[in-house]
Each structure stands twice: as structure tokens, then as C-alpha cells.
Amino acid sequence: MARYELRFSGAGGQGLITAGIILAEAASIHEGKQAVQSQSYGPEARGGASKSEVIIDDVPVDYPKVTKCDALLALTQEACDKYSDDLKDDGILLYDNDLVTKLPAGNFKKVGFNIINTAKNEVGREIVANIVALGAMIALTGVVSRENGEKAVLSRVPEAFLELNKKAYAAGFEKAKAAAAA
Amino acid sequence: MSKKVGFLQGNEAAAHGALYAGCKFFAGYPITPSTEVSEVLSIELPKIGGKFIQMEDEIGAMAALLGGALAGQKALTSTSGPGLSLKQELIGYGCIAEIPCVVYNVMRGGPSTGMPTGPSQSDVMCAKWGTHGDHATIALMPASVQETFEMIVRAFNLAEKYRMPVHVLPDEIVAHMRERIVFPEPGELEVIDRTTPSVPPAEYKPYDTKFGDVPPLAAFGSGYKFHVTGLNKLPDGFPTTKAEYVQAEEERQVRKVMANVDEIVEFEEFMLDDAEVCVVAYGSTSRSARYAVNAAREQGIKVGMFRIKTFWPFPDKQIKALAQKVKGFIVPEMNLGMCSLEIERCAQGKAQILGINRVDGEPINPEQIIEKIKEVK
Structure with missing residues (x-):
């Protein structure tokens, strides 16, 4: 596969950096590809636009940041406005359709569902919204296999929360597939 | 047996590189974007009988670092721009008193508080000229997580070999990005320890040039008693203003690095x-x-x-x-x-x-x- 560039964006505290790390681990450790994860955030511990970027390639990754985005996750309107400029025409925008209501113009594929609400009300905890989003991103991009994505999630999570995260990952994966088909 | 791999941040790799090199002492004051080094070492050092000290500020941390190094330990501090500014007086002390230690400085925007979470490469001159007076400087620039591990090991080697503070200067991107790392096996990377005295305590002088441009360094507490000062000094470590000593010592402290530039420059x-x-x-x-x-x-x-x-x-x-x-x-x-x-x-x-x-x-x-x-x- 050629260089593939993903960006997870939203507000500080939403777990986007963690989602990026897990995806990069899935690619690098579990799938044997090359991956680099980097991030950019403000000085605030919570709030403020935050992004986490993952570059995946078959060859070693030189420039560790996004040049032209293949897939973007936006969990807030602010992040969507700020980080969607460089999304490729054949790229993918995954967004929370409760929170992102003004979509950017562009020919890229737009897939939205209630990511945070799914975590809160269907899975049971809002804190796993990042894992719902990660499952969705993997379903849409196929950048790692469903199994390797899940392995990476579970290897990062304390034992007491394995089931919760498994459920979150599966919910995100299924909902994204359904939303993309709709 | 396959080697251990991990998916680490540059800062985490720096901490593990320090442990590989034999670092047993960390003194610092946490600052974005270098804090993860302290986080890892605060957990790992006590497990191997090492010491982790969070001081009241960066000045105190650098002073503690010099003390730990003189007590015979391989010593590391981590910081970022504002901290590097504060450490400068004691870095100069480390230069003139010839105390081996490693200063890991993650470059963020400046001057002053600048942009704490933003990347920068604007401390390269500060590493060289931040402390006053003539002195040689060694500064290494890692570009990947793997290289950060390896360069910390090399920084310790150079510090121990040339008896001086050595800088490692990652920018915030290298320090915070995560990549796959293959951990070197013990013995795979060279690890150098400082030369200690071959003479009995009564004959020991800490700046005795008959042993070359880098005199052996005894550890405090090992029975060797000697004087350490920030003043220009005699071979026994006591202050002097004698012109011939001062000129020769200043020249030696620059020469010990510059005469070996081909070996040091990578x-x-x-x-x-x-x-x-x-x-x-x-x-x-x-x-x-x-x-x-x-x-x-x-x-x-x-x-x-x-x-x-x-x-x-x-x-x-x-x-x-x-x-x-x-x-x-x-x-x-x-x-x-x-x-x-x-x-x-x-x-x-x-x-x-x-x-x-x-x-x-x-x-x-x-x-x-x-x-x-x-x-x-």
C-alpha cells in the first residue's frame, strides 16, 4: 500500500491522541507495516482544537505529518472547520452528525453518525467515544484489519474495561458500515 | 530469540536509552514537552536502585545533577527552553569543573514561555552559548524515536569520555511522535564509563594533566577527597588566578573536544x-x-x-x-x-x-x- 494519511480531530480530552496511537500500533505492531503517530494540541488540558495524525506506509515514514489527508475524523464543528482544508477529493470525512452540522464543500466521501451518543447511550460510557470512532475509521478505510484493530485496542486497555472497549469498537465498526452504505 | 519491540514516544525512548547507558540518577523539574522522560524514570529508576529527584526548579535540578554525577553516577536531566535558560549557570559550572552529565532539552517555541506545545529548533545556539565564557559544547540532534534512544546512549558515552555536560536536542515533534522501536540487546551498543583514578587517594588530583586532556574522575564517597569550584583552578582543584594555569586549563577544556572532532561529529x-x-x-x-x-x-x-x-x-x-x-x-x-x-x-x-x-x-x-x-x- 502507498502512504496513507489519517487525522483524528476534535476537542482536547476526547481521547483522539489515544485513538491515533492505537491505530498506529495496530498498523506497526500487529500488522507489520510502518507507522508514525504525532499530535498537536493547545496548552489546555481540556477543550481547544486537538488533532492526532497517523501516517501508514509499507516503507519507512519520513515526514511524520499529514501532507494531503486521506481520512479525517471530526468530533467537533471547530475541528472540522479547522482541519478539513487538505482533505483529498477521494478521501473520507467521518464526523459526529450531532455535533458537526456544517459540512465542508468537497468531493470526498462524507460519513456521519452519532459517534458520541453511541458511546454514551448504546455502549454505556461517553469516555469510549474515541474507540467508537476508531472502529468506524477502520471500517471505512480498511487501513488495518478489523481483528488487528481490536487487538491493538484490547492491548491498551485495563482488564476491567476490556468488554466495554470491545463493545465500543464493534459498535463503531458496524455503525460506520451501515452509514456508508446508506 | 526475537528482540523486544515497542511503540514509543521520543521522550519515552530517551528514558529507556538512559537506563540502557547505565543512568542511575535523574534530577529535574517537569516541563512540557519533555515531561514524559521524568514520568518514565520516576517509575523505572527506583526499581534498579537509582534515584529520581524532582527539585524545586530547574536551577536546583541542574545543581543536583552535578552532585549526583560527582558522586559517581551517570546523571540525566530533561527540560525545555525556559528550563534550559535557568540551568545555564550550572551548565557552565559543569563545563569548568568537568562534570559528566546529560542535558536532554526538548525544543519548543520561545523565547521565554513562548509556545509550550509547539515545535521549534531555536535552542541550538542556547546550547552552545547559553552559558558564558569559552567552553566546548557537544550537542546531538535525533530525528527518530530509535535514534533518540541511541543518541542518549551516545551522549552518556561522550559525557563520560570527555568529562563534561552533553546536550541532546530533540524538537517537540521527535520528542512526542510515536514510532516502532527495536530495543538493543545489552552489549549491542557501546557503553562507556568514566575513567577513575589509578593512583591512591593521597596522590589524587582531579585535574592532573599528566593523565592526558581528560583527567580521571574519582567519585565522592569512594575515599578520594578533592575540591570542586566554579573558579579557575589548579590541578588539585583549588582556586587560582595564576595566568599560566588559567590559560592552559581553558585551552585544554576546549581542546579535549576539538582535537577529537572527527570522532565526535556524526x-x-x-x-x-x-x-x-x-x-x-x-x-x-x-x-x-x-x-x-x-x-x-x-x-x-x-x-x-x-x-x-x-x-x-x-x-x-x-x-x-x-x-x-x-x-x-x-x-x-x-x-x-x-x-x-x-x-x-x-x-x-x-x-x-x-x-x-x-x-x-x-x-x-x-x-x-x-x-x-x-x-x-
């Missing part, structure tokens, strides 16, 4: 054989440069990269030779032209020099470098 040459344009880059910026060089080569442009791995001492000889060969240098850096000044000094007007300078907290992207490569006449 660099990487990438596609330079037939290059007409040379991008000189370091740290994360060299990753943008590599991307740009590959892309420009695809367009038929003869360009290569000289990657600085040891910033101080500066690779004078290599840049001088390249200046005879190439039409121009492109110098991308996240500051307003610090490396460019050194390139100008070495190139002596023999080649065009074009800087790309960003201090807005954003990395220099490959596109900017490709555009600039095309401007070389």
Missing part, C-alpha cells in the same frame, strides 16, 4: 553523490527534507541532503567540502536562521544559501522545501 549523507543542491537539515525537519529530496529527484532535480546528527561541534569540514561542490544550500529550520549562520561561516561565499524559517509552531513541510530547491540558481 552526520548522514543522502543522495549527495551527484547533487547540485544540498539540503542541510536536522531533527524532524530532516524527515521533511528526505521526503522533499525524493520528490524532487522524481522531477529530475539533482538534490541531496546532509543531515546533521552532531550539531556541536559543527561539521565544519564537511560543509566546507560540500560548498566547493554544490551550487547552493537549502537550510530549513524551525528558527529564524541559526544553522544558516554556521553554513555561511563554513561556505565562505562559495555557494548560495537559502533558508526556510518557521517559528509559528508548525513544521516545515516538504512542499516548502521542494519550492525552495527550485530557486537555486
